[in-house]
Amino acid sequence: MAFHSRNRSKLSDVARMAGVGNATVSRALNGGKNVSSEKMERISAAIDELSYRPNRVARSLKGASSGMIGMIVPSISDTFFSRCAEAVEAVAHEHGSLLVVIPSHENDETIISGLRQLLLHHVDGLLLAHSTPHSRELAAELRGLRLPVVGIDGPLTELGLPSVVCQNFRGATLATEHLLGHGYRKVIHVQVKPALYTMCERARGYVAAMKAARARPTTEIIANREDALAVLKRHVGAGAEPFGIFAGNNLTARYLCEAIRLLGLAVPQQVALLSFDDFDLADTLHPPTSVVEQPIDLMGRTAAKILFERLAAAVHGPEGRPTPAIMLGPRLVLRESCGCDPVRVRKAGQDDADRASDSLLAAVSGSG
Amino acid sequence: MAFHSRNRSKLSDVARMAGVGNATVSRALNGGKNVSSEKMERISAAIDELSYRPNRVARSLKGASSGMIGMIVPSISDTFFSRCAEAVEAVAHEHGSLLVVIPSHENDETIISGLRQLLLHHVDGLLLAHSTPHSRELAAELRGLRLPVVGIDGPLTELGLPSVVCQNFRGATLATEHLLGHGYRKVIHVQVKPALYTMCERARGYVAAMKAARARPTTEIIANREDALAVLKRHVGAGAEPFGIFAGNNLTARYLCEAIRLLGLAVPQQVALLSFDDFDLADTLHPPTSVVEQPIDLMGRTAAKILFERLAAAVHGPEGRPTPAIMLGPRLVLRESCGCDPVRVRKAGQDDADRASDSLLAAVSGSG
DNA sequence: CTGAAAGCGCTAACAT
DNA sequence: ATGTTAGCGCTTTCAG
Numbered sequence: 117m118a119f120h121s122r123n124r125s126k127l128s129d130v131a132r133m134a135g136v137g138n139a140t141v142s143r144a145l146n147g148g149k150n151v152s153s154e155k156m157e158r159i160s161a162a163i164d165e166l167s168y169r170p171n172r173v174a175r176s177l178k179g180a181s182s183g184m185i186g187m188i189v190p191s192i193s194d195t196f197f198s199r200c201a202e203a204v205e206a207v208a209h210e211h212g213s214l215l216v217v218i219p220s221h222e223n224d225e226t227i228i229s230g231l232r233q234l235l236l237h238h239v240d241g242l243l244l245a246h247s248t249p250h251s252r253e254l255a256a257e258l259r260g261l262r263l264p265v266v267g268i269d270g271p272l273t274e275l276g277l278p279s280v281v282c283q284n285f286r287g288a289t290l291a292t293e294h295l296l297g298h299g300y301r302k303v304i305h306v307q308v309k310p311a312l313y314t315m316c317e318r319a320r321g322y323v324a325a326m327k328a329a330r331a332r333p334t335t336e337i338i339a340n341r342e343d344a345l346a347v348l349k350r351h352v353g354a355g356a357e358p359f360g361i362f363a364g365n366n367l368t369a370r371y372l373c374e375a376i377r378l379l380g381l382a383v384p385q386q387v388a389l390l391s392f393d394d395f396d397l398a399d400t401l402h403p404p405t406s407v408v409e410q411p412i413d414l415m416g417r418t419a420a421k422i423l424f425e426r427l428a429a430a431v432h433g434p435e436g437r438p439t440p441a442i443m444l445g446p447r448l449v450l451r452e453s454c455g456c457d458p459v460r461v462r463k464a465g466q467d468d469a470d471r472a473s474d475s476l477l478a479a480v481s482g483s484g
Numbered sequence: 485m486a487f488h489s490r491n492r493s494k495l496s497d498v499a500r501m502a503g504v505g506n507a508t509v510s511r512a513l514n515g516g517k518n519v520s521s522e523k524m525e526r527i528s529a530a531i532d533e534l535s536y537r538p539n540r541v542a543r544s545l546k547g548a549s550s551g552m553i554g555m556i557v558p559s560i561s562d563t564f565f566s567r568c569a570e571a572v573e574a575v576a577h578e579h580g581s582l583l584v585v586i587p588s589h590e591n592d593e594t595i596i597s598g599l600r601q602l603l604l605h606h607v608d609g610l611l612l613a614h615s616t617p618h619s620r621e622l623a624a625e626l627r628g629l630r631l632p633v634v635g636i637d638g639p640l641t642e643l644g645l646p647s648v649v650c651q652n653f654r655g656a657t658l659a660t661e662h663l664l665g666h667g668y669r670k671v672i673h674v675q676v677k678p679a680l681y682t683m684c685e686r687a688r689g690y691v692a693a694m695k696a697a698r699a700r701p702t703t704e705i706i707a708n709r710e711d712a713l714a715v716l717k718r719h720v721g722a723g724a725e726p727f728g729i730f731a732g733n734n735l736t737a738r739y740l741c742e743a744i745r746l747l748g749l750a751v752p753q754q755v756a757l758l759s760f761d762d763f764d765l766a767d768t769l770h771p772p773t774s775v776v777e778q779p780i781d782l783m784g785r786t787a788a789k790i791l792f793e794r795l796a797a798a799v800h801g802p803e804g805r806p807t808p809a810i811m812l813g814p815r816l817v818l819r820e821s822c823g824c825d826p827v828r829v830r831k832a833g834q835d836d837a838d839r840a841s842d843s844l845l846a847a848v849s850g851s852g
Numbered sequence: 853c854t855g856a857a858a859g860c861g862c863t864a865a866c867a868t
Numbered sequence: 869a870t871g872t873t874a875g876c877g878c879t880t881t882c883a884g
């Protein structure tokens with residue numbers, strides 16, 4: 117039980133060794149205000165000597181910061197959220213804080229119980245990734261919280277809480293316009309989980325872009341590969357004309373790609389594809405899939421930064437005035453599935469990887 | 485500061501309401517031993533009434549369990565580790581514990597400082613995923629720890645600590661034998677990060693299988709797509725004969741796939757591919773990539789389970805006797821890149837998804 | 853079986 | 869500027 121304290125020196129040990137009072141050591145530890153530089157020296161010498169580190173638990177019990185922040189995400193293993201978490205952890209680390217991650221499985225009750233558990237552990241603040249509309253209970257729970265909370269991926273605007281999201285609407289518009297720009301007169305939107313905030317925004321953006329181009333928007337909801345197959349069959353069968361698909365997220369794109377492969381459809385000759393959210397092998401797929409890339413790392417870092425700012429400013433709980441969500445811009449990553457010219461695309465590539473493979477490609481074809 | 489305790493009832497409130505002493509409530513909370521059933525009733529009624537939840541921090545300060553476990557992984561966003569973490573979290577949740585994840589970036593010093601930070605926060609136990617050989621410092625740190633530690637992915641056997649790993653050797657043997665079984669006389673092994681324990685084991689398994697088949701093993705180390713390109717060029721150029729590649733992990737496979745695409749190589753006609761560790765779009769790639777699948781979820785759950793067992797048994801620190809690592813079996817997932825017949829493969833598919841798409845496929849080709 | 857009392861290591865008044 | 873003191877909420881002897 118008491119294996120924590122094995123040999124570990126405590127604040128009073130430091131005080132004794134430095135020949136000062138406990139409070140002085142505590143003060144020295146917390147900013148060193150109101151401590152003479154002479155004692156400051158003696159204290160830090162003693163700290164080094166004893167290799168003393170303050171016990172976060174005791175500190176936390178007393179009411180000071182616990183050095184932990186919580187993050188509630190739909191799923192820990194989902195690429196998007198694990199990358200968010202990684203960015204958040206990086207910022208937390210800079211602030212000497214630990215990150216506790218709890219999966220919600222998109223269930224409001226799970227969120228509430230997770231929230232309470234985090235509270236019991238005295239976390240200093242909370243990041244909440246939740247893009248389904250919250251239940252009344254969750255809203256109440258959040259409203260009653262005296263703890264800095266920042267939303268990520270889904271806005272907490274209605275609750276007066278700050279949040280960081282991607283410009284889903286804009287990304288969708290960009291994608292749709294791009295597809296339209298390739299000359300496809302018919303561009304459909306396929307998505308999963310239409311209830312999600314992010315999906316709604318993307319669908320809205322798609323519709324807006326279609327309307328602006330005087331084209332007729334069509335949104336299809338799918339839940340699996342079989343649905344994708346059915347949707348594809350229907351639209352391919354409807355006319356010989358090639359058409360574009362704007363996929364709502366990478367899961368949608370995955371179902372679609374699988375279905376396309378099963379049907380033996382030519383991309384982009386028969387169907388052009390552009391998906392929201394980049395994914396690992398998008399580049400390696402046949403053909404490479406064009407995507408709207410979200411600034412995941414920036415989203416995570418920004419949200420965490422806001423949280424720590426509030427922590428420092430001791431701004432707990434909702435503000436009186438509504439807090440607009442910070443919306444970060446997505447980026448079109450053009451590969452080939454949207455109909456872009458492979459050569460032009462490769463030429464336009466700006467990063468080193470692209471350039472490097474260019475020259476190697478040339479070398480290879482020269483030797484083959 | 486004191487926003488944690490806002491209205492929150494404490495143990496003494498429960499005691500007062502139930503008309504018993506603090507100690508009795510505490511006992512009731514911790515197993516209810518030595519408490520009359522009558523007071524037990526009154527206490528639990530009071531707990532419900534006040535919706536009391538014990539403060540984990542206070543409990544932890546006093547020396548009891550903190551309700552938190554730590555996990556140190558090379559990277560939070562890496563699919564393998566985030567899936568491990570998810571499994572671990574599930575078990576932790578069952579035990580009412582929180583999971584704190586720290587990324588090590590495969591750096592021993594980072595691990596050590598992370599370790600110490602976790603200690604300061606009184607975590608009850610630790611899961612360590614680290615498959616590079618540990619430095620003397622890390623070994624010493626680990627040895628001195630009075631805390632249950634369980635290794636995952638890499639063994640901590642030398643330190644007398646339990647660990648859970650995949651049968652990397654066996655998986656590699658399986659893969660190599662399978663490739664050999666397809667009739668490829670030449671099968672090479674390509675990998676990244678040869679220093680990793682996992683990679684060593686896989687390379688050993690490959691070599692063993694090759695030797696058993698009286699074939700000459702060739703292991704190539706790559707670090708990026710360009711290396712993959714160079715390796716491929718060399719081996720394709722070396723002879724017209726098709727050959728097999730056993731890729732050490734999914735990153736290797738990815739580089740290889742990209743390079744294969746850039747070179748326009750036919751898979752499996754010119755190069756057959758079989759990779760260790762499944763990945764998201766393996767199925768959608770052209771052709772679908774065969775892999776050795778690791779029981780990731782089981783690994784995470786098992787490691788966590790062992791940790792909680794030790795926690796319950798109060799077995800802290802290394803055992804006297806060496807603790808053999810628990811080695812979980814991988815599974816060959818045969819798709820097409822290894823040379824398996826697409827039709828046969830699909831027929832052999834046992835899960836619903838496969839069956840479902842089969843029938844749909846039939847429907848589709850019938851209508852086309 | 854039960855309650856009173858003594859801390860766990862730290863911070864924050866409150867004196868000085 | 870500095871020391872003394874009183875807890876934070878809980879567990880745990882130690883007496884009954």
